[in-house]
Amino acid sequence: MVMKFFMSQSRSLLLPTHRFTEVVEEVEKLGFDPTTMNYLLAVNSLGMTSKSLWERKSGVFRSFGMSEDQILSALKTKPSYILSSENKIRKVMGFFVNELKISPLVISKAPGLILLSLEKTIVPRCSVLQLLMSKGVLDGDFNLVPALRITHKKFEEKYVSKYQNVIPEVxxxxxxxxxxxxxPFELKLD
Structure with a gap:
């Protein structure tokens, strides 16, 4: 597992020794289990993120109401979420918090949402779901987060192909x- 990871994520091996040691110490301090893939992903993600960049990105998350604990919890769940650019974090968090009214707590529990493309995945899926809701196919018990997290193929099967004959606009x-x-109504978001 370790060799396969470092073969595909070799950039973290190119860090200067002192920086690599700092990153490993930080990952251990954060409580990552060294026997898991998340440990390696955290080493890679934090290794590619300078301390000042980490602070700037954390600041963007905080500006949307995410607490330091939530930022770290998200890191433990999906270390690669911190590799998103500041601009992308700002755009995606803005859409989730301001448009969809998703709380920072929900996002911290599903940080992979930050990695999704706003233009190619999030907004088109929300448009599909909005259409299905307006036609009465989906109701208020519908949970948005799993619909955003599933694969493209599963989403297409479950929400597009299934309804395209009755609601072609989908x-x-x-x-x-x-x-x-x-x-058209408040969604379940957990």
Whole structure:
């Protein structure tokens, strides 16, 4: 497992020895289990993120109401989420918090959401779901987070292909041709 990881993520091996040691110490201090893949992912992610960049990115998360504990909890769940650019974090968090009214706590429990493309995945999926809700196919018990987290293929099967014969616009929504205007009711978000 370790060799396979470092063969595919060799950039962390190119760090100067003192920096690599600092990163490993930080990962251990954060409580990562050294026998897990997340430990290696944390070494890689923190190794590619300078302390000042980590602070700037953490600042962006805090500006949307995420606490330091939530930022670290998200890191432990999905270390690679911190590799997103500051601009991407700002855009995705802005959409989640301001448009979808998703709390920072929910995002900290599902930090992989930060890695999704706003333009190619999040907004088109929300448009599909909005359309299905407006047609009465989905109701208020619908949980948005799993719908955003599933694979492209599963989403297409579950929400596009399944309904395209009765609601043909769902294909256009999935292609990003129908603008997302918000959900018609408050969603379950956990």
């Amino acid at each position: 294909v256009e929504a999935h292609r990003g041709k129908i603008q997302f205007r918000g959900f």
